[in-house]
Amino acid sequence: MAPPTANDSPTTTLNNTAATEPSRPLAFRSQSRRAVNDNSTEPTPSKPTTAAKMSASEPQSSFAVKAGLAQMLKGGVIMDVINVEQARIAEEAGACAVMALERVPADIRVQGGVARMSDPAMIQDIMRAVTIPVMAKARIGHVVECQILQAIGVDYIDESEVLTPADPTNHVDKHTFNTPFVCGCRNLGEALRRISEGAAMIRTKGEAGTGDVVEAVRHMQTVNAEIARASSASDADLRAMARELECDLSLLRECAKLKRLPVVNFAAGGIATPADAALMMQMGCDGVFVGSGIFKSGDAAKRAKAIVQATTHYNDPKVLAEVSIGLGEAMVGINCMHMGEADKLSKRGW
Amino acid sequence: MVQPQQQAMTTTPATITIGVLALQGAFVEHISLLRQAAGDLHIQVSDRPSGGDHYASHEERIDSLSSSSSSADVTCPDSDYTLTLIEVRTPAELARCDGLIIPGGESTSISLIAERTGLLEPLREFVKVQRRPTWGTCAGLILLAESANKSKASGQELIGGLDVRVQRNYFGRQVESFEAELSLPFLEDGGLFRTVFIRAPVVERVLPSASTSMGEVPLAAPDDTVVAPAKQATKARVEILGRLPGRAKAIKDRTTTAEDLGEEGDIVAVRQGNVFGTAFHPELTGDGRIHGWWLREVMKAVRERGKA
Numbered sequence: 317m318a319p320p321t322a323n324d325s326p327t328t329t330l331n332n333t334a335a336t337e338p339s340r341p342l343a344f345r346s347q348s349r350r351a352v353n354d355n356s357t358e359p360t361p362s363k364p365t366t367a368a369k370m371s372a373s374e375p376q377s378s379f380a381v382k383a384g385l386a387q388m389l390k391g392g393v394i395m396d397v398i399n400v401e402q403a404r405i406a407e408e409a410g411a412c413a414v415m416a417l418e419r420v421p422a423d424i425r426v427q428g429g430v431a432r433m434s435d436p437a438m439i440q441d442i443m444r445a446v447t448i449p450v451m452a453k454a455r456i457g458h459v460v461e462c463q464i465l466q467a468i469g470v471d472y473i474d475e476s477e478v479l480t481p482a483d484p485t486n487h488v489d490k491h492t493f494n495t496p497f498v499c500g501c502r503n504l505g506e507a508l509r510r511i512s513e514g515a516a517m518i519r520t521k522g523e524a525g526t527g528d529v530v531e532a533v534r535h536m537q538t539v540n541a542e543i544a545r546a547s548s549a550s551d552a553d554l555r556a557m558a559r560e561l562e563c564d565l566s567l568l569r570e571c572a573k574l575k576r577l578p579v580v581n582f583a584a585g586g587i588a589t590p591a592d593a594a595l596m597m598q599m600g601c602d603g604v605f606v607g608s609g610i611f612k613s614g615d616a617a618k619r620a621k622a623i624v625q626a627t628t629h630y631n632d633p634k635v636l637a638e639v640s641i642g643l644g645e646a647m648v649g650i651n652c653m654h655m656g657e658a659d660k661l662s663k664r665g666w
Numbered sequence: 667m668v669q670p671q672q673q674a675m676t677t678t679p680a681t682i683t684i685g686v687l688a689l690q691g692a693f694v695e696h697i698s699l700l701r702q703a704a705g706d707l708h709i710q711v712s713d714r715p716s717g718g719d720h721y722a723s724h725e726e727r728i729d730s731l732s733s734s735s736s737s738a739d740v741t742c743p744d745s746d747y748t749l750t751l752i753e754v755r756t757p758a759e760l761a762r763c764d765g766l767i768i769p770g771g772e773s774t775s776i777s778l779i780a781e782r783t784g785l786l787e788p789l790r791e792f793v794k795v796q797r798r799p800t801w802g803t804c805a806g807l808i809l810l811a812e813s814a815n816k817s818k819a820s821g822q823e824l825i826g827g828l829d830v831r832v833q834r835n836y837f838g839r840q841v842e843s844f845e846a847e848l849s850l851p852f853l854e855d856g857g858l859f860r861t862v863f864i865r866a867p868v869v870e871r872v873l874p875s876a877s878t879s880m881g882e883v884p885l886a887a888p889d890d891t892v893v894a895p896a897k898q899a900t901k902a903r904v905e906i907l908g909r910l911p912g913r914a915k916a917i918k919d920r921t922t923t924a925e926d927l928g929e930e931g932d933i934v935a936v937r938q939g940n941v942f943g944t945a946f947h948p949e950l951t952g953d954g955r956i957h958g959w960w961l962r963e964v965m966k967a968v969r970e971r972g973k974a
Contacts, residue, residue, distance in 0.1 A: 377841065377843065377844070378845055380845065380862060380950065381843045381844060381845060381862060381864065384843070384862050384864045384947065384950050385840050385843065385864050385865065387692045387695065387770075387950060388691055388692055388770050388771050388772065388804070388805070388864055388865075388947075389691075389771075389772070390690070390691060390692060390693075390694070390771070391688070391689070391690040391691060391693070391771070392690045392691070392771070392772060392775055404819060407774060407818050407819075408778070408818075408820065409778070410690075410774070410775045410778035410779050410782075411775065412690055412691075412771065412772040412775045413772070443839075445819070446818060446819075447774060447816065447817065447818045447834060447835065448772050448774055448775070448818075449772070449839075449840065449865065466841065469838075469839045469840075469841055470839075470840075471839055471840035471841075471865070472840065494841050495840065495841055496840065621782070624775070624778070624779060625779065625782060625783075627690075628688075628689050628690060628755065628779050628783070629755060629783070632755075
């Protein structure tokens with residue numbers, strides 16, 4: 317796939333349609349409508365009271381506020397950390413957020429067993445230690461783990477396939493939470509199902525804990541290809557496509573119009589080098605999650621800094637070459653091609 | 667014989683280049699809202715080729731507005747200019763800019779990446795010596811403050827330019843993020859503006875201009891406060907352009923509140939000469955009025971620079 321150009325890259329189209337209000341991303345629509353109403357003399361019969369009130373006093377965070385934090389994370393690197401020391405290294409390296417968890421995916425793979433939400437005390441220690449946003453993982457469908465994470469004040473909840481799923485049929489209804497959610501996807505249908513459940517940020521799943529970028533590339537490619545297909549489809553075709561992808565038609569229409577997902581989309585699962593991060597950025601993702609790739613390598617601090625620089629300067633091969641020099645040993649990794657289907661974490665969730 | 671004034675009008679319109687610092691954060695949103703605001707002001711957005719740097723692909727290549735609209739607005743003084751919007755990641759790109767926006771994002775990330783990209787000193791030069799128009803939103807406001815507290819354990823590099831002390835994450839964590847209707851008197855229509863505050867900072871104190879500009883650290887600065895290195899002092903005073911009402915009472919540490927200054931509400935928009943800062947995110951709203959106002963301020967500054 318060719319690197320995106322300024323005019324058609326998904327990152328630049330996120331808000332390009334700002335002028336034409338109806339086609340703006342769902343995340344921003346409620347706001348812009350209010351903003352437009354402020355200017356116009358037209359009366360707003362539908363919900364005039366909520367628009368005038370200060371949302372701070374409302375119990376529910378608006379979707380714009382939830383998706384807004386994800387927009388602030390764009391162009392950045394979110395790093396998995398298991399203790400305060402690692403969190404500080406990540407912050408010093410320039411991470412835009414950290415994911416606090418007890419075991420990185422690579423260890424979960426080796427040790428096996430049931431992987432659950434981390435000890436809240438450990439997450440709170442990390443929240444105290446750094447000033448950047450702190451994310452934490454809950455099991456798929458585990459509403460109570462999410463309630464606990466919200467109660468201790470984490471900035472983003474990752475309803476993650478890396479942990480052992482808790483609900484055999486449903487993901488968490490994320491609309492009911494004030495804390496925003498990020499969820500994984502392998503394709504457009506899965507992404508839009510999560511967004512309709514209330515996810516304010518998406519990440520491609522990749523294959524966590526392998527250090528092999530191939531699955532992240534596959535999932536990003538799939539999402540891109542399906543969005544491209546949707547954007548050239550007729551409305552009748554879109555309806556058929558929504559049935560095929562098992563997703564909400566209006567969200568699919570929005571993707572078709574925006575030529576990208578209606579929320580921020582990071583890459584995850586297998587990114588281990590600065591080149592991997594830049595590769596995902598060139599494919600059009602908004603930022604990257606790096607899990608086991610940093611703290612399972614020889615020189616974590618140096619690699620972390622290098623991946624941050626590579627994510628910013630993803631289109632500048634000179635900088636990429638510079639930061640790729642002398643990083644020491646990368647994580648050993650597991651080749652996804654030789655991995656049994658049953659071992660793939662990305663198969664979890666639907 | 668042609669009048670000099672008419673002659674000037676027939677020359678190619680001058681190009682104003684606005685950069686958005688694109689190291690991390692919501693820079694794309696600013697670029698699209700700038701373009702929207704330029705459209706509202708009938709300013710052409712040009713696709714003039716850049717100096718051949720390898721980031722040319724990042725340049726906004728937008729066809730100018732329909733020729734009819736631009737020629738129809740020759741009476742508008744602003745239509746003398748065409749606008750080029752660029753993402754800024756290198757000192758060379760910064761050098762092309764007549765004005766700069768530092769977007770929302772994580773201020774620690776932006777400042778660390780700027781340092782490692784060799785952009786910190788050029789940015790300080792741009793803001794505090796060349797005194798070019800610069801606007802920071804949220805993280806950008808933090809970076810443009812001369813002093814900030816609640817920074818990370820080992821401190822944080824600031825650009826500076828605004829003689830204020832900013833408190834990071836003032837309202838708390840993400841669950842405390844909110845939207846609010848704000849009255850911003852500096853906007854022409856004086857209307858309410860829907861603002862989004864995300865883990866937002868506030869200006870907790872206006873610093874005495876001379877002392878900080880000469881490099882003295884304010885005496886009562888707490889341990890976690892960082893200050894920006896001094897450059898040239900400015901005579902411009904800090905103007906408070908926006909306040910968030912009804913929240914000052916919730917502040918725990920009463921010694922650092924806006925209330926103590928005999929004022930109501932937290933300071934969320936300030937200007938000092940060429941530097942403008944907002945604690946909230948106009949780039950998340952789709953409302954281009956503040957961008958339009960700032961564009962006109964930039965054009966004013968460019969005209970004055972031309973005269974000087």
